Amino acid sequence: MFSPHTFLRALCALPHRGAATPAGAEAARLLQTQLADLGATVRMQAFETPKTYITIVYWLLGGVLVGLALLTVTGVAVGFVWYFVAMAWFYFNGRYSFIIKFPVQHTAHNVIGHWPARTTADDVQTVILMAHYDTAPVSLLYKTGFRTRLILLLVLMLLAAMAATLEAVGIGLPYLTYLRYGLMAYFVLQATLGTLGYWLRGYSNGASDNATGVAAALATADRLRRANLPNLAIEVVLTSAKEAGMIGAYYYVDAQKKKWKRNRTTAIHFDTLGAGLLTIVEKAGTLEPLRYQNEPTRMARKLLKTDAFRDRSQTGNGHTADFDSVWFVRNDIPVLALCAMDARGRMSPVHQASDTLDGVEPAAMETAIDLAVAVVQHMMKDK
Template identity: 65%
Template sequence: MKILNELSALPHRGAATQHGAEAARMLQTHLSDLAATVRKEPFQTPKTYATIVYWLLGGLLTGLALIPVTGVAIGLVFYFIWLSCLYFNWRYSFIVKFPVQHTAHNIIGNWPARGPLENRQKVILMAHYDTAPISLFFGSNRQANVRSSVIIMLSLMLLAGVAALAEVSGAGSPYITYLRYGLMACFAGMAVAGTAGYWLKGYANGASDNATGVAAALATADRLRLLNLPDLDVEVVLTSAKEAGLIGAHTYVEAHKRKWNRAQTMAINFDTLGAGKLTVVEKSGTIETIHYDNEPTRIARQLLETDAFRNRAQVGQWHAADFDSVWFVRNKMPVLALCAVDTTGEMPRIHQSDDTLSHVDLAPVDAAIDLAEAVVTRWMMSRRKQPEISNVQP
């Protein structure tokens, strides 16, 4: 409860804000108190997804507005359509580098292994500590529609691209021109609706999303270090700018992935554990489905069949947004994604003003810590039991 209380006492923890920086200092102190080697890794990011939405839709609108002036504007239209498809499908999009950029920090704590180098196994425990802007699209009973809304928006963008091509070629006039104007008005409305919650109400407090995940990652690390396993290298990665587009996690993975041995490395991502039932994520994604088909997830599913977890956790999917763990999946790194969802498949109160400590249920947090520890210990045992491959021919 200590870390939950301290993080939730801040009004919010928005990326690259004063309160976000204060949260980062708190986390550094907590990691130091746990005898970790602590470092702070800076990176550049927009403060919120609002900046990115304005660039994507503004760039598209500019291209569409220039169609009657020059056919070259077709290139601008399809450039921003392509950037949008990448960004909303959780792939790297250069749009995240557009102005205005600010400095945020990932906070990393490490407890290095002491055993022989060839026997070391690395476990990365990840959670984002930044909070999300208030969003009208994530209200109660609306989360199931987020994925379809994104798909509809991208489909309308593609329709706008086709309409622009047709207008340049002279086909369908004047109706194709009317369609272009109608789509332009639609995109302008989307930009307003998608960011109105932020401008009207600011950031969520983020007690569940994701102070609970940070607390679970730190508690799991503490348990693992107390096991005193000489071959276990534990690293806690607390990311920022997740709510701007998974930017902190992408920066971390790209900076460090070449140093990891995939056969000796696994990750666990904790995200939004404060309400509902602990869920082992099997699938996520919007247009493209992200499959969590790897050893840590298989171990977790096996543990869910045991008495210790049968009534405490479940297997599920999440498609309203995505997790920092997507970058591990895309790099073919074994990763377990944990969250909590209610009986309707929603994460209660995320991106809302009532995501506060008073609504947090600690049961899924405790279950996540227990499951994460069990997955890591079983994964470590499986590493030891793997037979050496003999070079001797029969």
């Protein structure tokens, strides 16, 4: 029988699991071995990605800064600013942005395990159990108020583009020129603060974010495959480059979405289960709200009212659109998103050097496994 606690310790024994790094490749091999030991057919999905979101942040802010700096040289700079602001809006609101293809690109891998249904009947249901295994750069901005800072950054980028447009046609001078210089200084400051932690401390160990989610996905798969549900096909998808912008999940969904039968496909996503109360995510998003309104989420809310889960779980909202499950929602695939939050609705310290195994409380991870299994079993009974 698979032990999520034993596997959690093995995964956290690596210093980190950064995307497209040697440690990330070692983590992928460990996941392959574990999936094979559980009887899955295992495949690797290679894709190209920046190693971290830092590359993307530098491109976005750098592009805006260059456009603003060239405004007095050529009017074309206005279009340059708007181009990078638009890419930033899409990227930070959980939509596809071409910025993810900017250099420098590296090869990372999603690790996928599959257990086919034991019947060939037409009513086979597929459940996708998903978690990202890569770890994030340490960031000072994630300690408090990250969503507020991100919204402020997007608003000021929009302001910069609008002000540049007016300045280019000679409106509002010289005040808009002063505003432009002030915004340029702010963008440099944000780029520095947002990436300084990485240059000083490197990657987090990622025990809570998201070794706990990986362990929960594997444990749920193990219990479901032994649950005698012949019409159930199980796929475990362990993605990389989530911390670069949910890129591994994007490529997985993009490759599979045309093959799925939407009325017979359900996803369950596990993310950051190391501390706090298990939380059923009902809404996420930065400036664009992303709502989880689907059958598995409704089923989970019903189960939350039962004795088995009443004191062990809650509903809540994510603070940014940084769940891999965003791509399922965008493509109308029903998905149950699970994380852990404290009483104030905050996740455990993510993107911090303190995210180690010593700080993990296993209760939320164990509850996530129980709830995910119960949701699938109830949904199979209703079919």
